[in-house]
Amino acid sequence: MAMLKHQIITHPDYAKPFRQERSFTPYEPRVGFSWFLYPVTIAKASEWLLVNGELGYCALVIAPSKDALHIGDAAISAVEYHLPADREEDNVSVSRSGDDVSWHTTEKVPEHVGNRCLMACALFERCRDIHQADEALEALNDTPLTLHGRTFSPTEGLEGLLIELADDFRDYIEHTPWWKLQWHILTRREAPWLDRRNS
Numbered sequence: 001m002a003m004l005k006h007q008i009i010t011h012p013d014y015a016k017p018f019r020q021e022r023s024f025t026p027y028e029p030r031v032g033f034s035w036f037l038y039p040v041t042i043a044k045a046s047e048w049l050l051v052n053g054e055l056g057y058c059a060l061v062i063a064p065s066k067d068a069l070h071i072g073d074a075a076i077s078a079v080e081y082h083l084p085a086d087r088e089e090d091n092v093s094v095s096r097s098g099d100d101v102s103w104h105t106t107e108k109v110p111e112h113v114g115n116r117c118l119m120a121c122a123l124f125e126r127c128r129d130i131h132q133a134d135e136a137l138e139a140l141n142d143t144p145l146t147l148h149g150r151t152f153s154p155t156e157g158l159e160g161l162l163i164e165l166a167d168d169f170r171d172y173i174e175h176t177p178w179w180k181l182q183w184h185i186l187t188r189r190e191a192p193w194l195d196r197r198n199s
Contacts, residue, residue, distance in 0.1 A: 003093055004165075005100040006075045008068075009053070010037040012105045021068040027104035029053075033094075035075045036113045042124045042133045050075055051116045053109075055161070056145050057154035058120050058137050062130055072101035082159045084166055093165035112147055116140075 009027045014037060018024075027034075034053035039046060048061040048071055059078040063070035076096055083094075120137060127133040141155045152160075172192065183189075 003095040018068045022103040027106040055157040
């Protein structure tokens with residue numbers, strides 16, 4: 001299987017500005033990072049908010065242009081920012097290529113995603129610019145939430161997942177027979193240590 005990829009998911013109405021840049025397919029849950037995209041207003045300016053479906057992590061698109069390319073980059077950057085700093089060589093499980101960002105539409109979103117968006121919008125009402133809003137989101141991401149019966153902060157959840165992925169890779173390297181490693185290299189099999197996440 002390939003490395004974990006990013007999916008940008010939005011309501012069909014919000015997809016209109018991006019249809020010339022990207023093709024859209026109906027959203028179907030799959031392994032990877034699912035980012036739900038919402039238009040928001042901060043200090044009377046139109047901005048875009050990403051809410052991660054797996055962990056509830058929120059990120060603003062802070063870029064010179066709010067096009068599809070920069071929105072995809074914002075999703076990738078949100079993950080890159082939390083990669084284990086002292087284990088850079090192990091961070092090989094998540095794609096960092098804009099070519100691996102797919103775009104999808106849906107009219108239904110998970111309840112926790114909608115709630116996170118509402119919480120972020122309530123914070124934005126008190127912010128005088130996008131940078132203050134970004135700081136408010138950082139505090140929101142550090143605030144615990146309960147999801148699927150577990151309580152954790154989205155930042156903690158994201159960083160924990162990335163460490164787990166690094167551990168999976170290290171375990172694969174240290175415990176896979178040499179001949180199997182060679183076979184995976186020869187057959188150009190990408191990220192075989194992630195196979196169990198698909199099962």
